[in-house]
Amino acid sequence: MVKYNKENLVQVAVKGEISPAVLGSGYKVKHDGEPFILPGVGGITYNVKIGDRVMSWAGDHVEPGVSIKINNKEPKGANNALNILSCIGNKAKVVSGDAKGAEGYVTGKHGGIEHVLVYFPDEVLHKLTIGDKIQIKAWGQGLTINDLPDIKVMNLSPELFEKMPLDIKEGRLQVPVVATIPPYLMGSGLGSYTASRGDYDLTTADIDVLKEYGLDKLRFGDIVALKDTDNRYGRCYRQGAISIGVVVHSNCLKAGHGPGITTIFTAVSDMIKPVIDTKANIANYLNIRSL
Incomplete structure (x- = not known):
């Protein structure tokens, strides 16, 4: 295994809640001038999954699995911590609602809307609801490779x-x-x-x-x-x-x-x-x- 500074990495809990799906108030326009209205970011996406092809969906910026974000009641900077400190592969745990206790993984981070994307198995997805809280054991930022510190x-x-x-x-x-x-x-x-x-x-x-x-x-x-x-x-x-x-x-x-x-x-x-x-x-x- 490639050696790295695992013992020096800080583990910290960050938490978000499942964000509602988000759409604009009208048509968007494709790069060829054609207007469209299609599903986009946010929410719980039941049938778009890690490992599926990205080009085949009738959607725009579709986020696989669960999209989470901090609500506006949280302290300023909390969503920065959620999006920046969460790392791909971090473990995520449902801490409220019918699926409380279920575990998954962070699979990506989306700019602009600032969502963190989380994978859960199908049996968990169907128990989740908008607003359920997801806690992530965030660690990985600050990782350095011992023999190649310039990477x-x-x-x-x-x-x-x-x-x-x-x-x-x-x-x-x-x-x-x-x-x-x-x-x-x-x-x-x-x-x-x-x-x-x-x-x-x-x-x-x-x-x-x-x-x-x-x-x-x-x-x-x-x-x-x-x-x-x-x-x-x-x-x-x-x-x-x-x-x-x-x-x-x-x-x-x-x-x-x-x-x-x-x-x-x-x-x-x-x-x-x-x-x-x-x-x-x-x-x-x-x-x-x-x-």
């Missing part, structure tokens, strides 16, 4: 880190990915001041380019490499840099949008080597389902 790790739990088939060879971190994305396809979320919250989007207006890179077949939970992207202190283009992320929400129809990607590794040199592996999905690593 910035973020949004990645120790639980998931230890289950990923990572290796270090010739001074480079070998990371399994399903695909590599060129920088010119990254859109909404560029320029943000931090990649330790939320996500940013693969743009999907050009289907021929997506097919060229095998991106038309992406799934929720897929791990991907972002070429020439520096996510250390925000999200920007930098030649020779590389970032690794997890696909967290569905395709989007607005210009400059598409499947969301939450960053887990980034470096400005060639210290990270993506290795193509069709099984590189958090559903496999967390034993959610076999793909």
Whole structure:
């Protein structure tokens, strides 16, 4: 196993409640000018799951599983803590309602609306209701790799880190990915001041380019490499840099949008080597389902 500073990572409880589904008051407009009204963010999404294809749904920014957020009665900064400190693979527990005591996993973080996305098994989903409270044992921010401290790790739990088939060879971190994305396809979320919250989007207006890179077949939970992207202190283009992320929400129809990607590794040199592996999905690593 790749050695890291596990004993120094702080575990802290953060809590949110299941957010209602959210829609605008009218039509949105696709990148080709066609208006649409479709399901989007928030709520409990019963039939969209980690491991499903992201491009096939009649929806826009659909979040698989359960979407949680802090309500407005909580102290200022509480939702920042929920979204930033929660890491993919952290354990989540239902602490109110009919499903109290049930456990799941954080599977992603969505910017803009600032939701944390959580997987629960089907038998739990059908007991949940809007407003139920979910507590997360948040830890992972601050994780560093002992032999490669210049690789910035973020949004990645120790639980998931230890289950990923990572290796270090010739001074480079070998990371399994399903695909590599060129920088010119990254859109909404560029320029943000931090990649330790939320996500940013693969743009999907050009289907021929997506097919060229095998991106038309992406799934929720897929791990991907972002070429020439520096996510250390925000999200920007930098030649020779590389970032690794997890696909967290569905395709989007607005210009400059598409499947969301939450960053887990980034470096400005060639210290990270993506290795193509069709099984590189958090559903496999967390034993959610076999793909």
